[in-house]
Amino acid sequence: MRRDTVVGLFSVALGALYGTATLRIKDATIGSPWAPKVFPLGVAAFLVVLGIVALITDRAKARGGHVERAPAAKDPGCAKLIIGTLVLCAVYGYAFEPFGYIVSTLCFMFLLLTLVNEPKRWKSNIIITLVFTFFLWGSFVYVFDIALPSFDMDTVKELFAFTGGGVNLG
Amino acid sequence: MDSGVIQNLMLGFSVALKWQNFCMMIVGSALGTVLGMLPGLGPSTGIALLLPLTFVMPPEMALITMCAVYYGAMFGGSRSSILLNIPGDGAAVASCFDGYPMSQQGRAEAALAISAIASFIGGLISCVAFVVVAMPVARFALRFGPPEYFVLMVFALAATAAISKDQLVKGLIAMFIGLALTTVGIDLQSGVQRFTFGSAELQSGIDFVVVIIGVYGLGEILYEYHTLRAKGETHVQHKFGRIWITWEDWKRCWLPILRQTPVGFFIGVLPGAGGTIAAMMSYNNEKQLSRHPEEFGKGAIEGLAAPEAANNACSIGAMIPMFTLGVPGSGTTAVMLGALMIYGLQPGPLLFEHNPEIAWGVIASFFLGNVICAIINLPLAGLLVRVLSVPPRVLYPLVVGMAFLGVYTINYSASEFLLLSGLGLLGYFMKCYKIPTAPLILAIVVGASMEQSFRQSLLLSDGSASVFFRSSICNVLWLLAVLSVAWPFISDWLKKRKANNN
The missing domain is CATH 1.20.58 (Methane Monooxygenase Hydroxylase; Chain G, domain 1)
Structure with missing residues (x-):
């Protein structure tokens, strides 16, 4: 079309x-x-x-015979990247408050970098994840005086109870 | 210029030169330069991403920082055009034409220097023009009532949407999508809930910052994924000789800089026409005026100086409607206008009366910011361009992470993360189908006050639409709105007629 x-x-x-x-x-x-x-x-x-x-x-x-210009060539793996990023973003949204900034951001950034920067660069992905997470945590908490959520066991329990997961976290 | 203006400007300098504000100006200029350099992250995205971080600052500091990011990005946009032939943002496209050939000929130092010098001169002259023009326009705007404001916003939106004939319908569709998004939440005049679908989070409406970060930031990244693997590693020159120009270069450039600066400034004042148009128009003007038009595109230094001066002048000119009328003329100024509202300030003519220290502090920061940007972009160019070596596959995840944290700081709640992802998808869809995003952003920022003006006007007139034609200001603005929508067709027709005559 x-x-x-x-x-x-x-x-x-x-x-x-x-x-x-x-x-x-x-x-x-x-x-x-x-x-x-x-x-x-x-x-x-x-x-x-x-x-x-x-x-x-x-x-x-x-x-009138107008031919639409063909879209620019796409990277064959771009659909995987787009869907993967959106899924990770949605999961990050759910995990951010119950698991806290540090745990959720470490997981999110590492998985996102693994997806976009490829798994074979796992060492650099780990370093970037750690630097990004802790640098921003320090900037927000100490420079901008913005409190970021911390790990909250009660909310995690509620979340798992809500999603029906039978995991014993107590 | 009356003595009141000079006094106000002095007040502004006293605010801008406070050490905290001055430091943030330096940080903002450096950040803006870096953001401007990175392809895919223009000033709008950069300001949108940094906006939530400024919520903890006093309003004048926050605005000074954002303005510094804006003109820093205008300075920085040309770096990647010159060194990589990839414009950092749309306004830097014309800088590729002669900047990259200069760099290929081993004249990268002169290209980097003239782009910073031209940007500096263009910016500085425009700052003076801003000071001269701002107060008369603000005084004139005091005559505006709700109907005039409504029609003014119609004009601003129409002019932005109708930037080209091919994009007219799609631009208008984008504008109405933006207006539709602003109607979500509790209606301020009647207290009725609209489009909340029972969600408590939607009752306060969709925050425009979420829309901007989603559509500009996340949408842009998702679209850039199309060519992520193809981009590969970027090898950029980062060792330079002395970044300066020769006397011969200066003799060729001074006149093009001086004559294209007013062009850029004037285009900036017009709603809708942004830095890209200013740069392209000044490049073409200069090519026509040049004694050596055949050198354009092959490394003519004036072909780089003219668009650089014009796009910086344009960025200052674009602040005039925002500060004096409270109506943004571009996507970036729309973001900044929204920021003004967040800080509880009333953009428009009353800003100069009620908060002169903020209005004039920001204006004074334009002057200082230009000097800072010139300093950053001349001796530190070699250091800053190293940022261009960061591969997009590392950069994009970092931007996504920043976007989410930025959104969290708006309400200190992660409830809008899902909305952000959805808006990112909308931005991606718009880019794939060539729907311009600027009209949507403008509409999301002015939509709520546009509806309020519309309804207040109808209340004033007992429901009669004739109120929108009550004054000559309204009629002139309607005429301008119609003209801006019709202009792409008129200019097309004129071109065809000229071609037929030839």
């Missing part, structure tokens, strides 16, 4: 979803009941209209 067609469809779908969600917003009890909906409805309408314009102009371009 042509790039602009995807953009047009995305815009129409987003506008329609956003518009539907706008109509479900509760009426305001003060002033005009529709006041909280007017601006979002305008945004939704523009998204749909612009999406349609993108689809029509792209169709016209395609009919």
Whole structure:
């Protein structure tokens, strides 16, 4: 599918979803009941209209023989890197507060570096992970006076109880 | 320039020269230079990543640091253009054309020196222009009511979205996505929850810093993964002779620097047109004016000096709408405008009345920052360019780690990490499908106040839309908004007509 067609469809779908969600917003009890909906409805309408314009102009371009420039060559392993990074980020988000900054960041950075900088460079990955984690910890705590979360056994227990893991951490 | 301005400027220098502020200016300039050098990390990403760290600073120090990062990045952007033929950011593209050939001819020292000198002169002249222009514009902006502000924001957003004919529709789509994101959370006027889907975290809305770090920072890294392995190791020259220029070089450059600085400054003031356009336009202007146009692209030193002066002048010019009108003209100034709001400051004309020490302290820091950047970029160039040897496969994970820590410091909560990943994916999608990100960032920063102005205006007029056409300011701004959307088509038509006539 042509790039602009995807953009047009995305815009129409987003506008329609956003518009539907706008109509479900509760009426305001003060002033005009529709006041909280007017601006979002305008945004939704523009998204749909612009999406349609993108689809029509792209169709016209395609009919006129316009050939889309091929996307730049991708590294074959880039999908693995993108998905891997996003998964690690999500796990880091869940682990950051219960496991604390140091444990979660050491694991996150090492795994991310292993993914991006390749496992064979494990020595440099370990060094970079340690320097990054402790340098930033020192900077945040001592220079910026920002407290970072520390390991909290109770929260970890709660997390494992919540996820149904039967691990005995006590 | 009246004596009030001089007095205010003196007040500004007294603030900027406090040792803590001065130290942060040096740190910010050095960090900005390094961030500007690294391909993929421009000033917007750099400021967005460092923004949460400035929350612990007093507002004037935080703004001085961020401004230092900004013009440091403008200085640094050309380093990788000259040495590697890879621009550090969009504004440094034109510096590749003659900077890299100069470096290939063994004139890297002269190229590094003239880029720093031109940036310094361009920046300094623009600082003076800023001081002259800022107060009259701020005074004029006091006439603005909610309808004028709403239309001004429409103009700023339209001008940014409509930067080229091919990108017009996609730019507008990006802008409306940004506006949609600003409507999440409890509506300030009615107390009604909008698009929170029962989540307590979303009730206070989506923090614009998360959007900026997600779309600019994480999205950029995910996109850069496409070519990560192909980039391999970078071998960069880091031993130099004396980084300076000859008298002959100076004779060729002084006039191009002086005549392209106003061009860059003016383009900076216009919403939407950023450093890239300023640099490209000044390069083309200089090529047309030059006695040796055939040397351009082959190492003509004035071909490097002109865009460097223009892009630095542009970065100072871009601060005018932000400080005086409270409306950002580019992605980077949008980030800085958001920062002003976080510190509880009201950007716009009242900033000069209510917080003169902050407004003028930051303006004075422009002057000092330029001097610091010139010092950093001339004798220390050989040291700083070593950063270019850091391979992206090491750099990118570090940036991702920094992004997450930055987001944590906004609310001291990791609840937004998932949102950050989602916004990173949105940024990646936008880059893959060539949707410009600057309109989204601008919209996310001004969206909430734009909606408030819109609704206040309707309250003033009992719901009549005629309020948006009540004054000549509104009408002129509407005209400018329409013109900025139509301009890519008009300029295309003019070019075709000229070609047909020829």
